[in-house]
Amino acid sequence: xxxxxxxxxxxxxxxxxxxxxxxxxxxxxxxxxxxxxxxxxxxxxxxxxxxxxxxxxxxxxxxxxxxxxxxxxxxxxxxxxxxxxxxxxxxxxxxxxxxxxxxxxxxxxxxxxxxxxxxxxxxxxxxxxxxxxxxxxxxxxxxxxxxxxxxxxxxxxxxxxxxxxxxxxxxxxxxxxxxxxxxxxxxxxxxxxxxxxxxxxxxxxxxxxxxxxxxxxxxxxxxxxxxxxxxxxxxxxxxxxxxxxxxxxxxxxxxxxxxxxxxxxxxxxxxxxxxxxxxxxxxxxxxxxxxxxxxxxxxxxxxxxxxxxxxxxxxxxxxxxxxxxxxxxxxxxxxxxxxxxxxxxxxxxxxxxxxxxxxxxxxxxxxxxxxxxx
Amino acid sequence: xxxxxxxxxxxxxxxxxxxxxxxxxxxxxxxxxxxxxxxxxxxxxxxxxxxxxxxxxxxxxxxxxxxxxxxxxxxxxxxxxxxxxxxxxxxxxxxxxxxxxxxxxxxxxxxxxxxxxxxxxxxxxxxxxxxxxxxxxxxxxxxxxxxxxxxxxxxxxxxxxxxxxxxxxxxxxxxxxxxxxxxxxxxxxxxxxxxxxxxxxxxxxxxxxxxxxxxxxxxxxxxxxxxxxxxxxxxxxxxxxxxxxxxxxxxxxxxxxxxxxxxxxxxxxxxxxxxxxxxxxxxxxxxxxxxxxxxxxxxxxxxxxxxxxxxxxxxxxxxxxxxxxxxx
Numbered sequence: 001x002x003x004x005x006x007x008x009x010x011x012x013x014x015x016x017x018x019x020x021x022x023x024x025x026x027x028x029x030x031x032x033x034x035x036x037x038x039x040x041x042x043x044x045x046x047x048x049x050x051x052x053x054x055x056x057x058x059x060x061x062x063x064x065x066x067x068x069x070x071x072x073x074x075x076x077x078x079x080x081x082x083x084x085x086x087x088x089x090x091x092x093x094x095x096x097x098x099x100x101x102x103x104x105x106x107x108x109x110x111x112x113x114x115x116x117x118x119x120x121x122x123x124x125x126x127x128x129x130x131x132x133x134x135x136x137x138x139x140x141x142x143x144x145x146x147x148x149x150x151x152x153x154x155x156x157x158x159x160x161x162x163x164x165x166x167x168x169x170x171x172x173x174x175x176x177x178x179x180x181x182x183x184x185x186x187x188x189x190x191x192x193x194x195x196x197x198x199x200x201x202x203x204x205x206x207x208x209x210x211x212x213x214x215x216x217x218x219x220x221x222x223x224x225x226x227x228x229x230x231x232x233x234x235x236x237x238x239x240x241x242x243x244x245x246x247x248x249x250x251x252x253x254x255x256x257x258x259x260x261x262x263x264x265x266x267x268x269x270x271x272x273x274x275x276x277x278x279x280x281x282x283x284x285x286x287x288x289x290x291x292x293x294x295x296x297x298x299x300x301x302x303x304x305x306x307x308x309x310x311x312x313x314x315x316x317x318x319x320x321x322x323x324x325x326x327x328x329x330x331x332x333x334x335x336x337x338x339x340x341x342x343x344x345x346x347x348x349x350x351x352x353x354x355x356x357x358x359x360x361x362x363x364x365x366x367x368x369x370x371x372x373x374x
Numbered sequence: 375x376x377x378x379x380x381x382x383x384x385x386x387x388x389x390x391x392x393x394x395x396x397x398x399x400x401x402x403x404x405x406x407x408x409x410x411x412x413x414x415x416x417x418x419x420x421x422x423x424x425x426x427x428x429x430x431x432x433x434x435x436x437x438x439x440x441x442x443x444x445x446x447x448x449x450x451x452x453x454x455x456x457x458x459x460x461x462x463x464x465x466x467x468x469x470x471x472x473x474x475x476x477x478x479x480x481x482x483x484x485x486x487x488x489x490x491x492x493x494x495x496x497x498x499x500x501x502x503x504x505x506x507x508x509x510x511x512x513x514x515x516x517x518x519x520x521x522x523x524x525x526x527x528x529x530x531x532x533x534x535x536x537x538x539x540x541x542x543x544x545x546x547x548x549x550x551x552x553x554x555x556x557x558x559x560x561x562x563x564x565x566x567x568x569x570x571x572x573x574x575x576x577x578x579x580x581x582x583x584x585x586x587x588x589x590x591x592x593x594x595x596x597x598x599x600x601x602x603x604x605x606x607x608x609x610x611x612x613x614x615x616x617x618x619x620x621x622x623x624x625x626x627x628x629x630x631x632x633x634x635x636x637x638x639x640x641x642x643x644x645x646x647x648x649x650x651x652x653x654x655x656x657x658x659x660x661x662x663x664x665x666x667x668x669x670x671x672x673x674x675x676x677x678x679x680x681x682x683x684x685x686x687x688x689x690x691x692x693x694x695x696x697x698x699x700x701x702x
Contacts (some may be wrong), residue, residue, distance in 0.1 A: 048669070074663040081621040083416075083545075083614050087409045088659050090543075094405045095398075096663055107524055111616055129523070174513070176523045205509060206620070362522060 038072050039100060039284055041065065042092035044085060045077040046105035046233075047208065053234035053253040058104040058128065060254065061272035065280050074098065081107035089116045093123055100283045102276065104128045109143070117141045124289050126279045128272075132291050142291035144275035146301030147355045149185035150326050151268030152229075153333050154304055154319045155250040156189020158265050159227040160197045161315035162248055163190075168199045169220030171230040171238055173207045175374040177363040179231045182268075184367040185333050186229060186250075191369050193318060200225055201372030207233040217241035227265065239264070248310060255305045266319070267305035274300040296355055298327045330354070340365035341372075377682070378675050387665055396675070399660030400653030411544045414652030416441075418551030419606035420630025421637065421644045422558060423479060426599035427493070428639040429562055430592045431575030436482060436497025437603040438627025439504030444475035444604025445611045446508055449618035450516060452530030452611070463534040468608050475604015476597040478504060483596030487589040493596075505623055512618055526619035536613040545613035547606070552645060554602055559641040571595050603627060632676075636683055651676070 041062075049059035055077065066073040074096050079085050085108050092098040099122065103113050106129040117125050117138050125141045132143040159168050168190055172179045187199040200223060202216040214237045217228055221242070228242045229235075229250035236259060242249035243260035251257065251267025275293045282289050295301035304323070307316050325331050335352030339345055346365050347353065353360050366372060379389035400410050423437035448471035455466050482500055485491040518528040536546045562568035574581040574588045581588050606626060611618055633651055637643035658672030 042663075075666070076659050076662045076669075078669040079659075080624045082610070082624045083412050084624075086614075087412055087656065090405070091399075091409060091656075091659055092663065095403075095660065107619075107621055110524075111614070174525070176525065178523050 038070055039280065040072045040074065040092075040096055040098040041280065041283075042089070042096065042098040042101040043073060043075045044079050044088055044092075044101070044103045044105070044108070045075070046081065046107070047078060049075065049077045051234040052236040052239075052256050052259065053232070055104070055233070057254040057270040058102070058272055061270075061276040062102070064273045065276050068277075068280060070284060071280060079105075081105060081112065085112045086116050089113070089125075090119070093120055098123065100124045100126065100279060102126050102128070102279075106131075109141075113141055114138070124279070124283055126275070126289070126293075134291070137291075139291065140289070142279075142289050142293065144272075144279070144293035144301075146270055146272075147294070147296035148268050148270065148302045149181045149333060150296045150331075150355070151302050151304050152182045152185040153189035153192075154323055154326075155229060155266055155268055156186040156191075157193055157319045157322055158307075158311050158315045159186070159229070159248070159250055160190030160193040161318060162265060162311060163194075163197060163227050165224045165226045166194065166197045167223065167225045168197060169217070169223075169225035169228040170199050170201045170370075170372075171213055171216045171220070171228065171232060172201060172203050173209075173232045174205065175203055177361055180363045180366065180374070181360060182231050182252075183370060184363070184365075187367055187369045188333060189322075192322075195369075197369065199370045199372075201366070201370055203372075204232065210234075210237045213237050214241050218245070221245045221247055251305050257305055257308060260308075263310060264305070264308035265311045265315075266307050269303050269305055271300055271303045294356065296326065297323065298329050334360060339368045341368050341370050343368075378678050381674060381678070382671075385667075385671075387667065392661060392665065392667075395660045395664055396654065396657040399657030406653075406656060408543045409656040410649060410653040411542070411548055412652070413655050414648040415545065415547035415551055416606045416610060416626040417629050417633050417648040417651055418548070418555060418644055419602045419609070420626045421633035421648060422554060422602035422630075422641060423475075423599040423627070424631050424634035425637065425639040425641055425644060426558060426562075426595050426602070427479070427483070427592075428634065429568075429575050430571050430595040431578070432483075432486065432592065432596075433494045434479060434482060434497045434596065434599060435494055435631050436479065436499075436501045436504075436627070437599075437606075437630050438623070438625065439497070439501035440475035440478045440600045440603035441607040441610070441627045442501075442508045442622055443478055443504050443607070444471035444600075445607030445622045446511065446516075446527070446618045447471050447474035447604070448608035449527045449530060449611045452534055453528045453617075456531050456534060460533050463530070464536065464612060467530070467534075467612055468605060471604040471608030471611075472601035473604070475607060476599075476601035479600025479603065480593050480597040483593040487592055501627065508618075508623070509620065512620070516618075518617070521617075521619070524619055526615075526617040529617045530612065532616070534612070535616060536609065545609070547609035547613055550605065550609060551648075554605065555641045555645055558598065558602075562641060567591075603630070632680060636680060654679075 043062045045055040047055045049055045062073055076088055079088050109127045109131045113125050113127050117140050127143045129143055170183050190197040204212040217238045227248040230238045235252050235256055239249050239256040239259045243263050248263045248265050249260050250265050257264045332352040332354055336347040337349040338347035382389040382392045420437040427434040448467040451470035452467045455463055482493045482497040485496050486493040513525040516527045517525050538545055539549055570586050571591050574591045578588050633647050637647040654676055661667045661671055
């Protein structure tokens with residue numbers, strides 16, 4: 001602890017702290033000797049892991065891999081996208097012996113994961129978000145992500161069949177490509193069963209603003225919207241507000257069915273167990289990590305919530321038929337002719353974008369039928 | 375400490391093990407120390423943003439706004455002059471961050487001195503304006519088109535980043551914070567100007583009677599405090615993020631309030647207090663990872679510890695405060 005001496009000289013209070021420290025040389029302060037053969041996995045969440053949303057979806061997968069043989073899972077929640085996460089990753093490695101880390105928030109990747117990964121080349125970092133680029137990012141980092149717009153499309157189908165007012169509501173955090181893709185897929189799903197349906201859109205401006213989200217839900221419902229869905233970190237308050245006002249709701253990230261036993265139609269959920277398991281197995285067998293893991297319904301990266309009791313038989317049938325086609329593979333949601341809500345053609349007739357197409361990740365428009373502006 | 379032990383026992387964990395882990399996580403090894411110091415670095419500067427105006431007898435709680443806008447100013451400056459030599463870029467960034475942060479808090483000072491607006495309220499409200507302005511600019515006019523899913527300003531370039539302190543895995547923010555603290559300590563306690571600020575803070579009327587320009591002194595103290603917070607923002611950009619984005623809004627400004635109060639607004643005392651707070655937050659992770667305790671555990675510990683410290687300053691009403699602490 002050579003570094004300590006200089007600080008110590010400067011600060012009297014610290015000296016006292018160190019003195020007590022010296023007295024308390026209790027065994028067990030050294031990193032807990034975790035059995036060498038066990039794979040220690042660290043999972044880091046940006047919010048609480050029981051948020052009924054983004055973090056809970058990750059925590060559910062962590063709970064599954066925890067049960068795999070030869071695996072120890074350590075978790076830390078509410079870690080900010082600052083120096084905080086760099087230090088948490090380093091702590092997991094240095095103090096707990098972790099060799100596989102799941103930093104689950106999008107904003108962790110650049111620069112935090114990249115910087116720590118450089119320092120610890122033997123540790124694997126599996127980041128959620130899909131930013132990894134071959135040749136640009138280190139081989140011990142990788143990203144996994146799912147095409148959840150498929151589930152949003154199916155939600156839209158059910159919502160379109162259910163709505164009586166033909167007005168759907170979407171509450172979104174920020175106008176970024178990932179979110180726009182969900183809004184568009186939801187709207188297109190609904191309009192595929194009834195072209196007169198429109199989606200009213202409200203951006204709240206940030207990922208977790210419960211008060212604004214509740215206000216937005218109420219505003220939409222006041223305008224006659226009778227099916228609400230969202231893309232925010234925790235859909236909890238939106239689902240609860242919808243249930244209280246007696247309208248239908250589609251969930252997001254994880255299942256919020258228990259929050260709205262009456263109005264919950266279905267929901268778009270992550271199924272992170274699939275990429276988690278693959279990364280854990282590769283780490284256990286010593287195979288190089290798969291740096292770019294992607295998938296949709298077919299690959300089991302995403303799933304829909306079980307239908308709630310208010311979704312009609314006809315709606316279920318219709319959605320299941322589309323789902324069947326999606327799981328077959330090759331299904332393109334975004335295909336021409338497609339116009340945005342200002343009347344401009346964004347995808348020409350005859351061209352179709354497969355889910356893997358990077359063009360979709362630069363989406364900067366709202367499709368026809370969305371009432372709102374970026 | 376005892377109260378927290380009771381709390382821990384109440385949730386069914388062994389208090390001794392928890393104490394051990396708090397120590398191990400925050401101060402138990404060279405690694406833990408570096409972890410602690412990294413977390414302390416931004417708090418030192420934001421605490422100054424509270425402590426300096428407090429020397430002038432005022433209560434500013436809006437450091438967060440100065441951090442955010444200072445960081446943005448630094449990121450934009452860094453990008454604009456990115457081709458100059460790295461030292462020039464860093465200095466320009468620091469100057470921009472300090473200037474904007476300083477002006478932002480000085481605005482609260484001016485409102486107080488010339489318009490009679492309560493500085494506590496105005497500085498807090500200015501923070502909301504700062505964050506809204508920041509979000510608008512980063513997601514709008516100043517956005518780097520290449521930042522798709524995480525709107526950011528264009529990167530300042532890795533050559534212009536602040537590195538680590540020699541021999542440590544702690545960035546330069548700690549060094550700059552320490553220098554700033556010592557400099558302001560000397561300024562406040564060992565110069566006539568600092569004395570004048572303290573006189574103005576102690577009794578503005580008396581200060582006016584002896585011919586001090588109270589308005590100017592107070593606003594200058596606000597400006598210096600804001601400059602410290604703006605520098606904290608610049609360091610976050612230059613040492614951690616490399617550009618300005620929403621990660622800058624991390625609550626350092628608010629954590630600094632706590633540090634300043636525990637340090638009783640003495641710039642020098644801020645250093646150890648910030649380290650203590652940094653250590654406690656570093657050890658929070660250890661509790662979560664080893665004992666599966668929720669993140670809030672550490673907040674309870676922090677709340678209890680600081681309430682106890684603050685309460686012990688007041689002779690009476692202790693029981694009431696402890697009651698609050700237990701519920702925190």
